[in-house]
Structures are given as C-alpha cells and as structure tokens.
Amino acid sequence: MAHPKHRKSKSKNRMKRSHHALQIPNLTECPNCRNAKMPHRICPNCGYYRDAEIV
Numbered sequence: 845m846a847h848p849k850h851r852k853s854k855s856k857n858r859m860k861r862s863h864h865a866l867q868i869p870n871l872t873e874c875p876n877c878r879n880a881k882m883p884h885r886i887c888p889n890c891g892y893y894r895d896a897e898i899v
Contacts, residue, residue, distance in 0.1 A: 877889050
C-alpha cells in the first residue's frame with residue numbers, strides 16, 4: 845500500500861476541507877399558503893404540492 849512521503853501542513857489540510865462546510869438549504873415560497881418550503885417537496889404547513897393536496 846502507498847503511504848504519503850511527506851506530512852501535510854495544517855494549511856494544506858484546511859484548504860482541502862474548505863468545501864466540507866454545511867450549506868443553508870434553498871427555500872421557496874409555497875404558492876398556496878405562502879410559507880417557506882424546500883423545493884420539489886410537499887409543503888409541511890398545508891400539505892400541497894403543485895396545486896394539489898397530497899396530505
């Protein structure tokens with residue numbers, strides 16, 4: 845098995861992990877009740893999805 849020849853510095857490790865941060869979810873407005881919801885999902889408040897009541 846291959847092993848690293850040189851130790852990586854703190855800055856190199858941190859630069860490698862710079863994309864691992866959590867992102868804020870993208871929210872859209874429900875056209876029925878005007879509350880925030882995640883796109884392509886049923887509204888948790890009113891239960892509508894694409895002008896039809898699902899729940």
